[in-house]
Amino acid sequence: MTGMKRYAAGAVVAVALITAPTSAYGAPSHRAASASAGPAAVTALAAHAPARPAARTAPTARIVAPGEHVAEPGGAEFWLTPEGKHWTTPDDPEPQFRSVVDGNIDLGTPGVSAQSEGTAAGHWTLSGLYWGGKGTASRVTVRTTAGTLHAKLLELAGDPGWGVWYVSTDVAPGQDFSLRHVVVRDTVGRVYSRLDLS
Template structure:
């Protein structure tokens, strides 16, 4: 106290008041006992911060890993991309159906009136409502066989035969008519074997048509040998019309 008075006397009343406040504050501070620091709480808080940081780092790492996977998946879904899947079981392949034995039978070629059909060079045929017209290499002038002049009976099945030979080949043709059903094919029996020919008709199912064939005459026999026979079959495999021995 003497010091305060001495200091107050030396420095003035204001300075002495300041010193008294300082000493009072110092004494109050010395009388306060500080509480122990909350070390456990600080440690828990620090651990929480570290866990959050690790979780954030792991989340970022997983996100980086998922990006390539997502790219792979997206690429796999693009058109034409190879799929990483297990191979599928091979699909069963049905054998291609073979030609059916019940395929429709052939029918005559339908030609327009006056339409020329070339069977071989110089051997041409054409049909009109009056009958059959044709030429052969040895007879280039048109020949004619009528169907409306009374020479044939179209109500009775029959086959006519006309033909010429030249250079070892026979040019054979004729009319067929009067059969039941639909004509399909023709066979010509010659001294050199059986020859298959073709059929032509006018449109509208006229009830008659023309057959023609070319025969190689290796034996030198006349194509109109007595053994020559022409058979026109129908679409059911039966006989539509047949010529008798000549």
């Protein structure tokens, strides 16, 4: 019986020796520090840990349902259907339309269209279609004689191969105002499509 007790005690010691190092190696370093040095060590480790940069996601187009109206702050409204772009402006409440299915646009070749409509008070609504680029459209820069503007994007769900950009601005009444170029970039900054007017 004494031999059996001795054997059992030896097995317990052997198990303790085998499992103890495994537990120590498996513990994260901050836990090991807290077990040996207390809460102060954990605080010190946290203070010296490198800060992780916040993940930044490039913007993409707002996805809208067919016929869903989107109001621009200056009073224009835009909506998309599978056939193309529809819009109204404060000075022209009659709906206007630009087709993407009438054969005037080759969706396989990158391109941008542009319409600009101004009021006597100097409020301008700029908009257009973009299509055919590689990647995901993310940002639109619109250069005008009055400065550079950053447009918003709208697309239908799925992968239509086209979308709408729009932006508005106010200029002094009578000031010369015209578009110079429109550049659409993808989520990694490459040119998706562009339009040069001068």
